[in-house]
Amino acid sequence: MIEGDLMSVPLRSVVRVHRALLAARQMPRLCTPVTTSAIRAASTLDDGANKTHDHSLHFKLERYFAAAMVPLIPAAYFVHGPVMDAVLTVALTLHIHWGVQGVIQDYARPFVIGETLAKAARAGVYLITAALLAVMSKKKSKTQKKKFFSNPKNKNKVFKKKEKPAIVAKMDSLLRKRGAFQVLVPSGCDTIPHCSHGPCLLFGEREHGEIKSRFFACAVYRSDPTACAYKAEMDESNSIVKVDGEPHQSSSSKTNGTIESKKKPIGYGCIPKKLKEIPKTSTLVFCHECVDVFETKHKCPSEIVTRTQLRFPTKLLHPLEAQNGEAQFFFSEEALGVLSDAVDRSQADGVLCLGAPRLFETLRQQKNGRHLFLLDYDKRYAHFYPSRQFGQYSMLVDHFYDNKTATRLSAFFAECASVLLVCDPPFGVFIEPLMRSIESLKQRHKDARFVIALLRKFSRTYILVNKRKIMVQPELKGTEPATFYGCIAIPMFVGKHILRKDKNYWMSDYRVTYDNHKVFAKPSKTTVRLFTDLKPDVFDLSAVDGYKFCEFCERYVSKDNKHCFMCSTCTSKVS
Numbered sequence: 001m002i003e004g005d006l007m008s009v010p011l012r013s014v015v016r017v018h019r020a021l022l023a024a025r026q027m028p029r030l031c032t033p034v035t036t037s038a039i040r041a042a043s044t045l046d047d048g049a050n051k052t053h054d055h056s057l058h059f060k061l062e063r064y065f066a067a068a069m070v071p072l073i074p075a076a077y078f079v080h081g082p083v084m085d086a087v088l089t090v091a092l093t094l095h096i097h098w099g100v101q102g103v104i105q106d107y108a109r110p111f112v113i114g115e116t117l118a119k120a121a122r123a124g125v126y127l128i129t130a131a132l133l134a135v136m137s138k139k140k141s142k143t144q145k146k147k148f149f150s151n152p153k154n155k156n157k158v159f160k161k162k163e164k165p166a167i168v169a170k171m172d173s174l175l176r177k178r179g180a181f182q183v184l185v186p187s188g189c190d191t192i193p194h195c196s197h198g199p200c201l202l203f204g205e206r207e208h209g210e211i212k213s214r215f216f217a218c219a220v221y222r223s224d225p226t227a228c229a230y231k232a233e234m235d236e237s238n239s240i241v242k243v244d245g246e247p248h249q250s251s252s253s254k255t256n257g258t259i260e261s262k263k264k265p266i267g268y269g270c271i272p273k274k275l276k277e278i279p280k281t282s283t284l285v286f287c288h289e290c291v292d293v294f295e296t297k298h299k300c301p302s303e304i305v306t307r308t309q310l311r312f313p314t315k316l317l318h319p320l321e322a323q324n325g326e327a328q329f330f331f332s333e334e335a336l337g338v339l340s341d342a343v344d345r346s347q348a349d350g351v352l353c354l355g356a357p358r359l360f361e362t363l364r365q366q367k368n369g370r371h372l373f374l375l376d377y378d379k380r381y382a383h384f385y386p387s388r389q390f391g392q393y394s395m396l397v398d399h400f401y402d403n404k405t406a407t408r409l410s411a412f413f414a415e416c417a418s419v420l421l422v423c424d425p426p427f428g429v430f431i432e433p434l435m436r437s438i439e440s441l442k443q444r445h446k447d448a449r450f451v452i453a454l455l456r457k458f459s460r461t462y463i464l465v466n467k468r469k470i471m472v473q474p475e476l477k478g479t480e481p482a483t484f485y486g487c488i489a490i491p492m493f494v495g496k497h498i499l500r501k502d503k504n505y506w507m508s509d510y511r512v513t514y515d516n517h518k519v520f521a522k523p524s525k526t527t528v529r530l531f532t533d534l535k536p537d538v539f540d541l542s543a544v545d546g547y548k549f550c551e552f553c554e555r556y557v558s559k560d561n562k563h564c565f566m567c568s569t570c571t572s573k574v575s
Contacts, residue, residue, distance in 0.1 A: 069095060090133065097129040181205055183430045184214065188238045193247055195230035197221065199397040201433060202234075216240075219396045220377065222430075266379065266402060268387035271310060286310070288318060291380045311365065313384045314358040319516055320378065327426065328378070330358040331489075332513040332521065338544065339487075340366075343420060345538045346485065350416030352441065354395060356424040356489075357381055364389075373412045388412070395425060398437040406444075413448035418483035420534075425490060427528070431497040442484045449482035487532040495531045504533040509558045509570075510541060 069091060076088050104125060110118040186192055186202040193200050193216050200216035218228035225231075230245035271293050278284065278295045285294050285302035286309075293310060294302065309316050319328040331339065339359055343351055350371035353360040360374040374385065375393035379401070382390055389412075391405030400406050413419065421441065425434055486505070488498060489512050498505050512528040513521055520526040523546060530539070536555030541547040548559045550570050561570040 066095060093129060093132055097125065101125050182211070183433055184211075185432075185436075189234075190238070191240075192216070193230075193232045193240065193243075195228055195245070195247060197228055198394045198399045198401065200230065200232070201396060201430075219394055219399075219433075266382045266387075266392075268382050268390065269385060270383050272384070272386075275307060275310065280307070284310070286316065291317075291383050310384070312361055313381060314361060317380055329514040329517045329520070331356070331424070332515050334544065335489075335512050335514070336362050338510060338539065338541065339422060341540055342487070342534065342538045343370075343422075345540065346418075346420050346534055348416070348418045348420035348483075348485065350412060350419045352412075352419055352421045354393070354421060354423040354425075354438075354441075356422050359422055359424075371412060371416050373409060375409075395423075395437050396430060396433040398440045409441075410444060410448045413445040414452050416445075417449065417481070418485070419445050420485045420487065423486065423488045425488070427491050427494070429490070429494065431494060431501065435498070435501055438486060445484050446482045485532070485534050487530055487534060489528055489530055491527045492529050493527065495529060498531045502533070505531050506533070506536070507531050508536075508539055509547065509556065509561070510539060510544070511546075 072088060072091055076084055101122070104118075104121050108118050108121045112118075113121075182204045184202045184204045189202065192202075195218045197218050197220040199219060201219045201222065203215055203217055204211040205213045205215070214234040216230075216232040216234070218230055221227035228245070230247060231243070232240045232247070233242040235241045274293055275284075278293075282295045284305050284307065285296065285298050286292075286305040287294065287298050287300045287302045289300045290298075293305070305316065314330050319330070321327055336359060340362060343363065348370075350373065351360075351363055353363075353372070353374045353376075355376055357374060357376055357378070360372060363370065363372055372389055374381065374390045375395070376390070377392060377394060379392045382392065384390075387402075387404070388408055391409060392401040393399065393405070394401070400409075421438065423434075423438070488495065488505075490498070492507070495507060499507065508530040510530055511523040511526050512530060513523055513526050514528075515521065517526075520528055532538075536553070539556060541556035542549070546559055547556045549555070550557045550561075550563055552563050552565075552568070553570055557570040563570045
């Protein structure tokens with residue numbers, strides 16, 4: 001009995017152990033015993049402690065793509081094109097895909113989240129990756145392809161090595177780069193064509209730093225072919241070989257292609273003349289279509305106005321809104337106050353407003369005996385001002401639309417020993433042609449003053465200009481030299497070219513604001529500054545918020561600026 005019992009004990013123990021092993025195999029693995037190794041001896045996200053490499057498929061593909069990215073990323077810097085963009089996009093997407101897939105293999109295991117959820121997680125990663133690749137590799141429409149390949153810059157732009165711009169000799173013409181176009185000086189051209197808006201500008205289309213082609217285009221609507229489609233292409237011999245659009249006339253550079261002066265009288269000052277005839281008790285109506293005032297009734301839709309409103313045409317007329325040509329933005333009241341004070345402190349005998357009609361009408365209301373003249377492209381102002389104070393003018397080509405305006409302007413210059421030019425050009429103006437026009441106006445002033453000095457020498461008391469007697473005062477006017485100052489309101493990124501061209505100009509920190517501009521109406525948003533050759537003490541900003549007087553610079557600067565003793569100027573907030 002004893003021997004049989006001893007033999008039966010081991011057999012029962014073996015059976016229990018065998019049953020326990022079978023049960024352990026069937027039960028899910030919920031925890032890891034202390035005596036075993038980590039959850040996964042060879043995981044995709046190797047922690048560095050395991051010496052066994054992971055040879056799973058997703059791990060290998062991830063490493064292959066990671067190795068392929070090493071030469072691909074620097075190659076994308078030098079090679080440009082849609083093919084390279086597609087290859088780089090696919091490689092990055094798949095690289096991220098295999099990384100996410102590896103994380104799912106580690107943490108979204110079937111015995112942890114279940115077989116169904118694990119398969120769904122893997123399939124979801126593939127679906128998301130496939131959807132991303134499908135969206136990014138979507139075939140471009142015909143319109144997109146046409147737009148891409150119609151651009152000369154994108155021609156044959158597939159795996160095309162980035163080329164450095166060629167270094168070419170400096171051209172004789174002073175030009176202003178604007179994208180792929182440059183404005184050239186038509187020095188070798190015998191004739192300058194005219195479109196319906198006056199003389200044209202000579203443009204040069206450059207490619208790889210060289211002038212590829214030259215053509216004349218409208219000086220007013222430079223970047224809007226829908227407003228003026230005129231274009232005259234030039235060959236190497238400065239001859240016109242092709243003309244698109246209707247030219248106004250074929251004229252030489254010495255002739256003035258007047259636009260409407262021969263067809264219809266301009267009617268200088270017709271509104272003030274009518275006001276003298278209309279009784280002050282009558283109701284006045286203003287017609288925007290006719291740009292004229294009438295008594296009580298008019299056939300066109302009109303609005304009732306007062307005599308005071310007619311003295312401020314910039315507030316009465318609807319501003320022109322052609323952004324690419326003649327968009328009108330007017331100085332704010334604060335800017336007008338700063339400029340008016342600068343005019344007074346400059347002690348200039350006359351003020352020439354070039355494209356600044358609101359400043360002109362403001363100075364005109366002061367009635368302090370100062371000589372004033374307005375040059376502007378908007379011919380509507382002619383009905384409000386006499387011919388001795390207004391002329392229609394194209395500032396980029398120095399063109400007067402009325403032949404007599406140049407003579408009247410010379411008469412204005414003859415009466416002023418010192419002239420201050422206040423210019424408010426379009427924000428994206430070409431600087432070189434603008435500065436050439438300003439130099440031309442400056443030369444006209446010198447010539448007019450030279451005539452006065454010559455008359456003084458021969459003891460003449462007056463000169464007859466355009467049926468007007470201009471008095472010659474030998475004791476005053478003839479002894480003073482012709483002084484011409486400039487003040488240009490323009491954005492900083494454009495005005496920097498003025499500083500390069502003329503070392504006498506400097507930039508004021510005053511932020512110029514405009515009434516009818518969405519962005520430049522706020523001092524914190526505007527980028528327009530005053531570029532001038534006036535003395536800094538002319539601009540008194542003590543009554544304007546945001547400025548302080550720098551004792552070292554001896555002028556008003558932005559209150560946030562700090563003086564830099566290395567530059568000897570107040571440059572920025574951090575010096």
